[in-house]
Amino acid sequence: MGVARREAILEAATGYFAKGGYHRTAMSRIAADVGLTEGGLLHHFPSKKHLLLAVVERRILTTARWLDETPADATGRDVLRRLAGVTERELAEPGLIELFVIVSAEAADTSSPAHALFAERYDTAINGLAGLLRRAVESGEFRADVDCTAVARECIAVSDGLQLQWVLSGGELDLVAAARTHLDRLARTITADGAGL
Amino acid sequence: MGVARREAILEAATGYFAKGGYHRTAMSRIAADVGLTEGGLLHHFPSKKHLLLAVVERRILTTARWLDETPADATGRDVLRRLAGVTERELAEPGLIELFVIVSAEAADTSSPAHALFAERYDTAINGLAGLLRRAVESGEFRADVDCTAVARECIAVSDGLQLQWVLSGGELDLVAAARTHLDRLARTITADGAGL
Structure with missing residues (x-):
């Protein structure tokens, strides 16, 4: 076409x-x-499902760009702040949050094309984010014992889980504040100086 | 019937x-x-969808029982440990995790019966968990400035988000360890003594 x-x-x-x-x-x-x-x-x-998957795939690529666009001199805290920024940007198109939740379900079926797309998307996002966090461990900003992959998984889990809660709340939940609260807590446990965002 | x-x-x-x-x-x-x-x-x-919803509703009721069964003298850390226990129990029936992810998607459609069911389930779970955490604030175990509703939302978001990642990983992700890592981090930021689980 x-x-x-x-x-x-x-x-x-x-x-x-x-x-x-x-x-x-x-x-x-x-x-x-x-x-x-x-x-x-x-x-x-x-089918409408095919169209849905293509729309979500396009959105995933757009969102993934924030990883590639992270400046080389960004600190670990900068990376966490950028995560909060992604949530803010997602809220600008609330209808697409609903789409994401719908396609997540498709992805639970291992034989669906959504499964392969999501599995790949998550591997890329987790590894990319973990890599950015690892730089902060190497610079001494984050503690040496931080499991960067576990932290990346947690950030993405919170973001996904809060999006579902946001949909269920009919948009009432302050998604950005909730994401920031988590990222601030995270900063206080993984930074060497123990300070928040 | x-x-x-x-x-x-x-x-x-x-x-x-x-x-x-x-x-x-x-x-x-x-x-x-x-x-x-x-x-x-x-x-x-x-339809199979109707059957799915009834199965998930039944499971939600079973899982919700852990809240009611929490002993009156449980500490805040006990409550967090019980949350890790719920994850462990869910892993005993892995196929039902997939169901949960599928029904979450149905729930994104505000006109579906799954939406009302999930919205109610989340309100009950968030308020119930927040209430248990509040007891630990009152006893002085948790810091006075802890937003118990925000903490409850975060715990449930991590659990939901990690379940999706678990499905996408083909069951490879160590779900219990990932949940525990988060709950330990949480304990270190909300307890008055700053210690982990």
């Missing part, structure tokens, strides 16, 4: 999913938006 | 889901197990 057409579909789907939510968006609405019939859209994406 | 018949169906479904996984279990297999035709089973539970 044409890259431009595919991008246009994903752009429209992301917008509708983010605004109205996945379950409340009809395929016909997305099709109309990009000048296709519903049959035409189904030719590109055989 | 008869309570005994319903229990027999849920028992069989729980066993198959836990052993073989939700996606790999056929409704016909469950039906045969309780002496029903597939049509007979569908009369009780109109």
